Amino acid sequence: MDHEAIRRTLAQGAGEAPDASAIAEATLNTWHQVATRLAPVVGVHGVDAIFSRSLHVTSKDFPWLAMAGNDGNDGNSAALLASLKARLAGQETAAAAEASHALLVNFTELLATLIGESLTDRLLAPVWMPPLPAAEQEITS
Amino acid sequence: MSNKVTIRRLATGVPGLDVILGGGLPEFSFNLIIGPPGSGKTTLAHQIMFALATRERPALYFTVLGEPPLKMLRYQQQFSFFDLDQINESIRFVDLSGDVSTGNFDQVLARITQAVADFSPALVFVDSFCSVMLEAQRQLEGAISLQQFVQQLGILLTGWQATTFLVGEYSLESETHPVFTVADGMLLLDQSVHRNSMVRKIQILKMRGQATSPGIHTFRISSAGIVVFPAAVVRDDTGTAVTADRAPRNEARLAMGVSRLDDMLGGGLPSGYSLLVAGPSGSGKTILATAFLAEGVRRGEPGVIVAFEQTPSQSRTRTIDEMVRTGQIGLINTRVLDLSIDEIVQHLIDLIHQMKATRVVIDSLSGFELAVAPTFREDFRESLFRMVAVLAGLGVTVLLTSELEDRYIDLRFSPYGSAFLTDAIIVQRYIEVESRLKRVMAVVKVRGSAHSDELRQFEITDKGIVIGDPVLGFEGILGGQPRRTPASGTVD
Numbered sequence: 001m002d003h004e005a006i007r008r009t010l011a012q013g014a015g016e017a018p019d020a021s022a023i024a025e026a027t028l029n030t031w032h033q034v035a036t037r038l039a040p041v042v043g044v045h046g047v048d049a050i051f052s053r054s055l056h057v058t059s060k061d062f063p064w065l066a067m068a069g070n071d072g073n074d075g076n077s078a079a080l081l082a083s084l085k086a087r088l089a090g091q092e093t094a095a096a097a098e099a100s101h102a103l104l105v106n107f108t109e110l111l112a113t114l115i116g117e118s119l120t121d122r123l124l125a126p127v128w129m130p131p132l133p134a135a136e137q138e139i140t141s
Numbered sequence: 142m143s144n145k146v147t148i149r150r151l152a153t154g155v156p157g158l159d160v161i162l163g164g165g166l167p168e169f170s171f172n173l174i175i176g177p178p179g180s181g182k183t184t185l186a187h188q189i190m191f192a193l194a195t196r197e198r199p200a201l202y203f204t205v206l207g208e209p210p211l212k213m214l215r216y217q218q219q220f221s222f223f224d225l226d227q228i229n230e231s232i233r234f235v236d237l238s239g240d241v242s243t244g245n246f247d248q249v250l251a252r253i254t255q256a257v258a259d260f261s262p263a264l265v266f267v268d269s270f271c272s273v274m275l276e277a278q279r280q281l282e283g284a285i286s287l288q289q290f291v292q293q294l295g296i297l298l299t300g301w302q303a304t305t306f307l308v309g310e311y312s313l314e315s316e317t318h319p320v321f322t323v324a325d326g327m328l329l330l331d332q333s334v335h336r337n338s339m340v341r342k343i344q345i346l347k348m349r350g351q352a353t354s355p356g357i358h359t360f361r362i363s364s365a366g367i368v369v370f371p372a373a374v375v376r377d378d379t380g381t382a383v384t385a386d387r388a389p390r391n392e393a394r395l396a397m398g399v400s401r402l403d404d405m406l407g408g409g410l411p412s413g414y415s416l417l418v419a420g421p422s423g424s425g426k427t428i429l430a431t432a433f434l435a436e437g438v439r440r441g442e443p444g445v446i447v448a449f450e451q452t453p454s455q456s457r458t459r460t461i462d463e464m465v466r467t468g469q470i471g472l473i474n475t476r477v478l479d480l481s482i483d484e485i486v487q488h489l490i491d492l493i494h495q496m497k498a499t500r501v502v503i504d505s506l507s508g509f510e511l512a513v514a515p516t517f518r519e520d521f522r523e524s525l526f527r528m529v530a531v532l533a534g535l536g537v538t539v540l541l542t543s544e545l546e547d548r549y550i551d552l553r554f555s556p557y558g559s560a561f562l563t564d565a566i567i568v569q570r571y572i573e574v575e576s577r578l579k580r581v582m583a584v585v586k587v588r589g590s591a592h593s594d595e596l597r598q599f600e601i602t603d604k605g606i607v608i609g610d611p612v613l614g615f616e617g618i619l620g621g622q623p624r625r626t627p628a629s630g631t632v633d
Contacts, residue, residue: 041228043204043236046211115214118225 005128006104010097020096024088027100028081033127034107041123042115048077050114054107055084062099064091148350151304154192154222155185157369157487161343161358162326163351166304170349171295171323174308176330181341181362182308183208184220185330186266188366189306191222193264194231200264201256202234205241208268210234220366233260246290253294257301265298268308295323325349335516338479343369359481370483373527395500395538398436399429401608402567405584405593410565412499414588415529415539417562420569424580425601426542429567430502431460432605433540437500438469444500445471445492447485449508471496479514482524486531493537501532505542529562539563564588572618581612 011018013026031051038047059066064087088096112120150165159165166172166189174182186202194200204210214234217223228234235256240249257265298305307324321327327346332339341360345353360369394409403409410416418426434444446461465472471492473485493501503509510521517524532539541563566585571578582599584592595611596618615623 040236041234042211042214043209044239046209046236050211114211116218116225119214119218119228122225122228 002128003101003105006108007101009128010100010104014097018093018097020091020093021089023093023096023100024085027088027103028085030104030127031081034104034124037123037127038111042111050107050110051077052080054103054110055080057106057110058099058103061102062095065099065103150351151193153189155188155367155369157358157360157371158343158367160371161345161354161369162348163345163353167325167348167350169299169302169304170325171299171305172307172326172328173321173324174306174328174330175310177310177332180330180332181360181367182310182330183213183268184217184362185328185367186268186306186308187217188220188222190232190264190266191224191227193304194227196231198231198263199260200232200266201260201262202232202266202268203253203256204234204236204268205238210236213268219364221364222366233262250290250293250297254297257298257303261301262303265303265305266308267294267306269310291323333516335514338514338516340479340481340514340516359483361484370481370487372483373486373524373531395433395442396436396440397429398432398434398439399606399608401597402429402582402606405595405597405608406565406587407590407592410538411587411590412538413533413536414564415533415541415562416565416567417541417543418567418569419543419545420582421546421571422544424569424571425599425606426544426569427504428601428606430504430540430542434464434470434500434502435460438464442500443470443496443498444502445473445489445496445498446502446504447473447475447489447509448504449475449512471498475512480512481517482513482521482528485509485512486528490531490535493535499537501537501539503539503541505544507544526562570619572612572623574615574623581618582608 009030010023010026013029014022015026018026035047035051042050055065065084088100091099108120108124149168150159150162151168152159152165153162174185176182190200190202204213218225235252237249237252240252253267295305324347326348329344329346331342331344333342334340341362342357343360344357345355354371356372358369358372360367393412394403394406395412396409397403397406418429420426430446434446437444444464446465448461461470461472464470473488473492475485489501492498506525510518513521513524529539529541545568565587567582568585569580569582572581573579580599580601581596583594583596586592598609598612600607600609612618612623614625616626617623
């Protein structure tokens with residue numbers, strides 16, 4: 001599992017000199033891509049289950065994340081995500097970045113223990129691929 | 142003039158399955174894979190999918206409410222056919238559980254249609270379909286019914302030129318179910334537990350437009366996936382049935398490797414014959430079988446032995462061990478207690494082809510019967526009949542041993558009534574002469590050939606079986622207590 005790829009993706013999404021809310025925004029965007037990739041394969045419920053579990057695991061290091069699970073209604077992933085976003089945005093920038101990174105790392109590792117690292121990599125590789133600004137510019141210009 | 146449609150048949154990639162399907166799976170067919178939980182439906186579907194899917198022929202796997210996809214992926218990955226490189230390339234998974242739980246089939250159908258339109262799959266799997274049916278009970282008012290749903294799905298997928306598989310737990314009691322009528326093919330998987338053995342079975346209940354192998358076939362699931370063992374089919378020799386694929390019996394005779402025995406058989410055992418050697422424990426059946434194989438090796442006729450001894454290293458003679466070790470004969474040694482006869486026959490046929498064997502020994506039928514799963518024992522005689530017929534079809538010469546309790550009040554050749562199955566019979570017995578236990582042997586029958594009718598004494602020495610002279614001057618030998626005949630001199 002390439003932890004650096006996750007960090008790069010989050011950093012790129014947050015833009016230059018991000019504040020906590022930019023990080024929260026990037027986290028949610030990345031998460032949506034992950035969920036979009038995974039849901040058809042492992043099912044929406046499967047994705048939700050692993051996400052809840054990784055939130056729980058991550059909150060051992062970042063106790064303020066644990067509250068995110070309690071704020072929303074049970075089983076309502078939209079409310080859960082909104083709560084997560086608010087919690088991240090309310091932190092110091094560095095803490096938000098670390099927690100966001102840890103959450104996605106925990107998620108991918110948990111998924112890998114269930115369906116294997118190769119399949120996890122295979123399914124999520126497109127998400128971690130950093131956007132290609134150079135190529136985009138070529139197309140648009 | 143003949144512009145009939147030609148249906149292409151797809152090779153399923155499951156060993157043995159194409160054979161019982163009658164030559165593969167018809168392209169664009171609508172198939173059901175049904176059976177109770179744990180019978181191997183999802184595994185079969187995956188194995189077929191990974192074998193058939195290519196970039197040009199992509200597969201879509203819809204997971205419905207059955208097995209959670211997370212678990213399915215976790216466990217199916219354990220099989221060697223699960224090729225990660227195909228995921229999201231030639232194989233795509235689509236989870237439909239959310240849509241199905243609403244009970245709105247229009248929506249489910251729309252999702253499937255959308256996915257099919259996007260991906261243009263040549264293969265579609267829906268797993269499992271029974272959950273769709275259960276959900277149907279609480280479908281919405283005004284929505285299409287399940288029957289309409291299935292029919293529309295069938296038409297949609299055939300229209301999209303997709304070969305389709307619905308996986309589900311149906312009970313055959315609900316045979317009137319619309320799906321059964323719509324389906325072109327039905328594969329029924331089952332597992333039967335008898336005492337402490339478990340046997341997996343597969344049946345092709347229906348396959349439109351082609352001749353399937355009727356009846357129940359067995360299969361096994363290993364780390365490589367499913368292997369089907371087609372039930373040995375006895376070729377029909379009546380009418381115009383070709384005798385060409387039945388190896389012609391030539392006039393040649395095989396030396397038995399025991400001097401004087403060839404003479405008793407009328408010049409050796411006719412090639413392609415099956416010979417039953419029956420006798421009590423310790424009478425020398427295995428030694429005779431060993432001599433038969435060793436003689437073959439000496440003459441450049443490779444052999445195969447199927448041994449069912451409980452402790453092979455002890456009871457198999459050193460000669461067999463040596464011949465196996467040097468690759469001169471093939472050995473199938475099994476002590477598994479849940480075999481199907483078809484599985485043994487399949488292994489045997491493979492080994493015969495591989496060794497180019499012409500001599501086959503099955504030692505012994507008694508051990509064979511023990512090794513066969515209890516559920517098959519009732520049909521043991523029939524299966525034996527099929528096996529002998531299949532081996533005869535291959536043109537090999539077969540020697541079967543059969544343990545027979547010495548009974549001095551009747552003359553029997555096999556405990557299975559299987560004596561009629563074989564072309565030749567040799568019987569061995571103990572007799573008591575002057576307070577010694579002696580062995581006698583006789584050729585009971587050699588179909589279509591003259592043979593000796595003498596009871597010969599024989600001994601087992603270091604060099605094997607040594608056949609002596611005819612037992613003359615006695616009568617009542619088969620009664621176990623011979624008396625000297627009055628004419629032969631001393632009368633007491």
